[in-house]
Amino acid sequence: DAKTTQPPSMDCAEGRAANLPCNHSTISGNEYVYWYRQIHSQGPQYIIHGLKNNETNEMASLIITEDRKSSTLILPHATLRDTAVYYCIAPDNFGNEKLTFGTGTRLTIIP
Amino acid sequence: GAVVSQHPSRVICKSGTSVKIECRSLDFQATTMFWYRQFPKQSLMLMATSNEGSKATYEQGVEKDKFLINHASLTLSTLTVTSAHPEDSSFYICSALPVINSPLHFGNGTRLTVT
Numbered sequence: 001d002a003k004t005t006q007p008p009s010m011d012c013a014e015g016r017a018a019n020l021p022c023n024h025s026t027i028s029g030n031e032y033v034y035w036y037r038q039i040h041s042q043g044p045q046y047i048i049h050g051l052k053n054n055e056t057n058e059m060a061s062l063i064i065t066e067d068r069k070s071s072t073l074i075l076p077h078a079t080l081r082d083t084a085v086y087y088c089i090a091p092d093n094f095g096n097e098k099l100t101f102g103t104g105t106r107l108t109i110i111p
Numbered sequence: 112g113a114v115v116s117q118h119p120s121r122v123i124c125k126s127g128t129s130v131k132i133e134c135r136s137l138d139f140q141a142t143t144m145f146w147y148r149q150f151p152k153q154s155l156m157l158m159a160t161s162n163e164g165s166k167a168t169y170e171q172g173v174e175k176d177k178f179l180i181n182h183a184s185l186t187l188s189t190l191t192v193t194s195a196h197p198e199d200s201s202f203y204i205c206s207a208l209p210v211i212n213s214p215l216h217f218g219n220g221t222r223l224t225v226t
Contacts, residue, residue: 034214043117043204043217044155087154098145099206099215101155 002027002090009106018075022088025069037084113209117218132190132221134205140185141207149202161188195225
């Protein structure tokens, strides 16, 4: 997997947009960027993924830089339930069959 | 959406006994499932890849005779922790791939405590 780098922790005020950065400078042309999150004592939850274009779904938006060396996950209106560890992953197999988790970013939403 | 179910969610067992954890894909078939382990305050570590109808592939450092994996059907994989010891206490999580090139879906994990 391409090595990803994320800040260990971030805080965000409830109701504001949470912007979580991820560096993946060694990513190759066919490697997607996946975002998962893990709420305490639960299994990881898929959020979003993308290759080159920006993506948006009901949970979040993913902004990928043109050189693909970094990306930002945006939670548009953070709630207390968004408090979790967020993982940015760039698996090296196109089929995304085997994920290697780094340490992620612990996001705390503050009331 | 694709749902992966794990059972039990919590289990406490005595040292020396064996524990079986089930992972089911509820609304899709999965030829491949993955088993992870997570210790407190650490990230998920891949233990093994479970292949339907064939032997599991274990990651380096994971004892295959201690962590027995059986993937007898397209919707069920089991992980048996044999002769459990307190150091095996951990959070075990399975995942499955609904369709090639789709995101992995994870179960809610099993908290194993060995006393």
